Amino acid sequence: MRNGLTTGRGLSMAAAGVAAMALTLTACGSGGIGNEGGGGEDTLTIGFVSTETGSSAPFGEANSFVVDEMEAYFKDHPVKVGDKELDVEIVVRDAQSDTTKAGAVAGDLINKDGADIIVASSTPDIVNPVSEQCEANSIPCITTVAPWQPFAIRSGDKPADLKYSYHFFWGLEDVATVYQGIWSKVENNGKAGGLFPKDPDGEAWGANFPALTEASGVKIDNPGNYPNGTKDFSAQISAYKGHDVLVGVPIPPDFTTFWQQAKQQGYNPKVATIGKALLFPSSVEALGPIAHNLSTEVWWTPTAPYKSSLTGQSAQELADAYEEKTGKQWTQPLGFAHALFEVATAAVTEAGSTDADAITKALSGLEVSTVVGDVAWGKDKNVPPYVAKTSLAGGQWRQVEGGKHPFELVVVENSLAPDVPLGGEPEALK
Structure with missing residues (x-):
């Protein structure tokens, strides 16, 4: 393993993590423009596997706020894919802080809701089974909020060979x-x-x-x-x-x-x-x-000098908006939940298509400045190519x-x- 890091006894594909969110961008299914997906050919459906309940619920505490904010943003700012503008539909499913449930709801987002892309956030028990479903179904997956080692090293001491899964976070x-x-x-x-x-x-x-x-x-x-x-x-x-x-x-x-x-x-x-x-x-x-x-x-704080590539909000402005609307104190996963939508939007825009392979190719070299800082894949040779490290x-x-x-x-x-x-x-x- 790079950096001399191991997982001890190894991490099974199904049992890696603790909280996630998968987001399905359904516009045209995985076949691209012209093939009708869950929301029709003019809709980009975002499937979000969240942890609304269970022991990992704190990781998903800000997710409802982020979804509401993103729905309002996308209503006025359709996602541009080639020469088309796509409406965005966000479908949220609760993993209930359970590994098996996380994989099951990710499968539902893909097979029942017509996901073009799935995103997930939280510890490995949630993001890993979500990623596993995406790999099995050839659907692009963007994940975060788990150190890259337990996400990437699922069995033995070598990173998994992932084709459709892209992860951004720091490492051990x-x-x-x-x-x-x-x-x-x-x-x-x-x-x-x-x-x-x-x-x-x-x-x-x-x-x-x-x-x-x-x-x-x-x-x-x-x-x-x-x-x-x-x-x-x-x-x-x-x-x-x-x-x-x-x-x-x-x-x-x-x-x-x-x-x-x-x-x-x-x-x-x-x-x-x-x-x-x-x-x-x-x-x-x-x-x-x-x-x-x-x-x-x-991982993230309102005092960080970062801005959203979508809304233009600074980290402080995002935290203030959350506190004003919810009456709760800002929480670190807030920034990364927001950044998932930034990365997903940038990937689909860069691909110029909702085709799974086109999005995957776009992610492999994607660079985007987000509310949690710069996210760039393919820049660090000390991590697997599907990992982008963020600051800490x-x-x-x-x-x-x-x-x-x-x-x-x-x-x-x-x-x-x-x-x-x-x-x-x-x-x-x-």
């Missing part, structure tokens, strides 16, 4: 660099406890992180991967005592359980960097004051007295994303 090598940047600013004893679940993300992170962070002088000890839904973390907490650093990638409800039990049992690391679970304001607020200065990766920063959740929100995610590490402004420096947990 990037998040390891960001985490080390945070650890280096907080005095610690070089010992880290690894909190890794028995799922594709946990297996990939647990297999790769010890080697990726070795140069930082921090040694990760993993007492064993635990099943999602664990209710008693006493064994892990006992093993972690004496470790100043905590690192892991649990699902949100499991980290809430773990961190509350850790405080009750006297485990107090100096720095805790947690992927997945700490992405969402709702998860942080559920912890209350004990969440102050917990750290995580930052690191942040800490800070409790704000009298602020707009109870907690704010402050960017404290930007070595891999220098265009994203720092909001502060890493601080130790109290």
Whole structure:
């Protein structure tokens, strides 16, 4: 595997991930202009596999907002395909945070709704089975919000041979660099406890992180991967005592359980960097004051200097619109859900056709500046050709007295994303 990264025991095609959204652009089926698809020959149907319910619902929290915004945008801005203008129909199906269901609804979008293209967002348990369906049916697929390794490496230690699936996100090598940047600013004893679940993300992170962070002088000890839904973390907490650093990638409800039990049992690391679970304001607020200065990766933030290629909105404007309409705090998947529509539109426009092979060819060399930054395939020889890497920063959740929100995610590490402004420096947990 490139970069010396493995998935541990490997990831099966059907069981890779945790949340997704598949979008079907039906204009003319996969046969291109002239062949009537789900919405007719003058309609581009977008099938969106979302996670509206289940344990991964936080990944899909902003999806309804994005769909509403995109429907309004496309109503006034048809997609240009060659010399034709196509209306856009968006069909949303809920994967219910279930791997098997994700594959099934993707199949329905293709076979019942006439999808020309499918997009999916979230962890590997969702995006991988969606991609698998697209590969089996020769339908273009665009996915995001899963590190590229568990998306690409589904069995053994080599990337899958994917023809119709294109993915944009960062990799484990990037998040390891960001985490080390945070650890280096907080005095610690070089010992880290690894909190890794028995799922594709946990297996990939647990297999790769010890080697990726070795140069930082921090040694990760993993007492064993635990099943999602664990209710008693006493064994892990006992093993972690004496470790100043905590690192892991649990699902949100499991980290809430773990961190509350850790405080009750006297485990107090100096720095805790947690992927997945700490992405969402709702998860942080559920912890209350004990969440102050917990750290995580930052894939997208309103302070980033990016703009939508469709609406022209800045990252800040998109976040503000979301908060005004929903009454909720902005969330990181918001930007990537929006970017999926940007990439899909750019690919179909570049192809000049809704033909599956034409869209796939367009994606292989596509470059588009989106609200999450530049997305470009075929530029990085260290990743599979169907992977486009996006930038990554690191942040800490800070409790704000009298602020707009109870907690704010402050960017404290930007070595891999220098265009994203720092909001502060890493601080130790109290």
